Amino acid sequence: MPLIMLCGLPGSGKSRRAEELRAALSADEEGGERRVFVVAEAEAAAGGSGGRTALRAEAERLLSRREVVIIDAGNELKSFRYELYCLSKHAGTPHCLVLCPGGAPCSDRPPLESPDSRNRWDWPLFTAPEDLSEPLPLSEIRAALFVRRPPPPNKSTRSQPLQTASFLHQLDRLTQDIVAALVAAQRNGVEPGQFIPLDVDGLGQESQGLLLSRPVSLPELSRLRRQFLSYAKMHPGEGEENLPQLGSMFLQYLSSNLQ
Structure with missing residues (x-):
């Protein structure tokens, strides 16, 4: 059930990092593969219901299962990251945020509101190496997802x-x-x-x-x-x-x- 949110500007390598996470985490399960779903913003919007709205709906649907969900999207707005955090909290599952540096602003995308690890919805925060040939800190990400206790039940x-x-x-x-x-x-x-x-x-x-x-x-x-x-x-x-x-x-x- 863990949720991984990718965050970054267009061209920062988010989709490549999502695939890296999918390959690494799906092979972690003892005695078999773990199911890992990648929810991409463009694919979620293909149904015609809008980018962030469709993305949130698809994430919420998958978080009801016992798999890992990776959100491959810009997630530039902290208000939307907060919404996704609330979904994971409601599902009783840990989450983490992976910031992909680099890329460039795009006129049809909102400006990036940089994550702040002091915010509970931006923590744990991991920064991917800007050089895409360098690996992600996978051991720390695994610990955040599978060792750390999920947020307390909703009040x-x-x-x-x-x-x-x-x-x-x-x-x-x-x-x-x-x-x-x-x-x-x-x-x-x-x-x-x-x-x-x-x-x-x-x-x-x-x-x-x-x-x-x-x-x-x-x-x-x-x-x-x-x-x-x-x-x-x-x-x-x-x-x-x-x-x-x-x-x-x-x-x-x-x-x-x-x-």
Whole structure:
């Protein structure tokens, strides 16, 4: 069930590293081969349901089985890496992140938000050698996947302390305020291609606004807000320590879905 997320710019060798991992891990099982699935973003989107949406759905389907799942995709946005981390946590399985350096930015891809090992969804973090002829740190990756204990069970299966309800109320209010500010900015004449500054309590200094890529209606913003909140409600202990960071993730979630 372990999940491996690859991360990097186009041309950084992610697919080659995915194949290297698949070959190494499938031969590890004593008494036979371990099943290892590689989920590539382009292949997941072939069904027509969209890149990241299809990728997440395919990963979630495979994580219900007892195999290794490798996500061969850019995974540039930390908000999407967080979503994949939540999937692995919900499945009760370890995960790790492999950063592939090099490559080059692409106009049709979001900018790379560099992984930070201080974030639980970016840890354990391994950096692949930029020279593709050099091997990955396979022994350390194996230990992270098969020796390390998985994350604790989701708190949604336990009795929740009172502060959880308070936190969800704060997050609900924060996301409502963000949506209201975006709608008001459009009413005041902000057009696609312009940056919408946001002065919302609870966002924090690093979340200063959103680049409006196209006109967006209140119903669409409300739908995206409900989808984002569903992740937080499934994992009520995930964001209590850092409400501003979840506010930043909500903005990134909007940005990635409004392109």
